Amino acid sequence: MEQKITGAQLTATITLFLTGSSLITGAYTSAGRDTWLCGLAAFALVLPMMAVHTAILKLYPGRDYYANITTACGKWGGKAVALYLFLCSTHLVALVLRDFCEFIHIVNMVETPVSVIAACFLGVAVYLLKKGAYVLTRVSRFVLPFLVFSVALTCVMAVKDMDFSNIKPVLRSSPKDLMDGTAMIFFLPLGEITTCAPLFKWTDPKQKIFPVFFRGGLGGLLILLAANLRNLFVLGDSLSAFLFSSYEAVSIVAVGEFFTRIEVLIGINLMLAGFIKCCVILYNACEAAGTVLNLGGTKRSQRERSPLVFPCVLLAFTAAMVIYSSSEERALWARYVPVSSALGQVLIPLGVLIAGKIRKRLSGGGPKAAPARPEPAPQQ
């Protein structure tokens, strides 16, 4: 019998997923000192999206996100949506992986090529994902306390280096910068919560969905706010000059001469949260690929998609290698994040929900009715 994913495990996974690579960059936006306010506003905006994903998962019995999409949008419509979400996931994992590898390459292992770091990292990801979603969430549950402890420790130890007046003047940014900052945090990382929805397939049917989304999102937001404010108090205006502001902020911290180089903790944070984030996105990519190709889904086993893991990993590896040609391009891409993410994170989920509700009403079977789902290809 396969073990069910508990609410606490999924909450930890969502929290780690949302902190992911943003913890290193400190989620700094064009709003400057008011970025923390943008974080709060973005969280308020992401709540309706959590409700939308909850409603999609509840559309039909089984909590199978991609099966629900296929049932709601029809066979070909569902496949088109799944294909788009697969491409989005591959792109997203390539972005996260490249950030992760660049960080290690720049900060710790200057002589080691990015490709070697990516290959080592993805090798472990393949192993974990082949073991199924339960192992992924159990690892997250184990890892989260370490992340919270390290962020709390760096915040406490940095107090003597903090200048709390750095937060002033509050709301000095222009409304446009505030809106840009809110949009940035909404789409990257909070809106990416879409990617966690397929994991609910393996939860207990009695487990409520929205509270798990909410607690996970809130946990992620609190950790990001703590990191953002710590960086702001320590670095002040120079925050915007650094690519990895958390690393720079914590590198200042030292207790006398016997407890130094605490910035290693930041590297460990990225190893933990970034790894979970990549694994969650890859899991989502496998689910989407399985839906598009009509593979798996018959046995309802957590390892049914395991043969899809390594092709998705290879796509992610190759995409990560050619995602940017220069760091200027990386900076330029930030301007296009809201435009590129709006479709996959907002419009498609809303469209799927509306299509599902209309289809349910037209089928006339009431709220509990489940239309027949297209059967996956028979296994030879």
Place this chain on the structure above:
Amino acid sequence: MIYILTCLIFYGSLFFLDLLPLLRQKERRPYLRFALPVFAATLACNILIGLRAPSVSITTLLIALLSKIQK
């Protein structure tokens, strides 16, 4: 050259640990429709990247596409 060597080791380990067992399991043959082309295509891409063949980054393509859409 290091890039190509890294790719060969990475692809080699995935071939023996994942692709080869998949080829041996008859009931999982449908997965090969996706796995084999992806394996071959990405390996070819990576060898070309390693040989420094001229390429365009994904971000360049996406920015060009999104700029057209925005217009």
